[in-house]
Amino acid sequence: MENLTHTLLAVPLNHYIILSTIIFSIGVMGVLVRRNAIVIFMSVELMLNAVNLLLAAFSVYNGDASGQVFVFFIMALAAAEVAVGLAIIVMIYRNTNSIDINVLNRLKW
Numbered sequence: 001m002e003n004l005t006h007t008l009l010a011v012p013l014n015h016y017i018i019l020s021t022i023i024f025s026i027g028v029m030g031v032l033v034r035r036n037a038i039v040i041f042m043s044v045e046l047m048l049n050a051v052n053l054l055l056a057a058f059s060v061y062n063g064d065a066s067g068q069v070f071v072f073f074i075m076a077l078a079a080a081e082v083a084v085g086l087a088i089i090v091m092i093y094r095n096t097n098s099i100d101i102n103v104l105n106r107l108k109w
Helices: 002-010 013-033 037-062 066-096 101-108
Strands: none
Touching: 013 037, 037 066, 066 101
16 A cells, blocks of 8 residues: 555646646536537536546545545545436437437426
């Protein structure tokens, strides 16, 4: 276990911050630009994974496992979110025969 921590500490914390920022930015752009509900859903998950990466990196660099435990609970919550989100997307497709979010405007009438 100590060898793994030593390996993780070999990469500077700035690299994790930069990588997390890039991944989160890609997720934000996916949510803002795309119109496909599945791609938007995947972009939200990408943003969540960027935050998880940063939490785990800070946890290792602080020598405290509480951040890694928090990441574990976030991943469990994300699994439930995926199940509910995909069920909602399937129901939207059944009602509108499309997964384009612009078509969802018709559902409120």
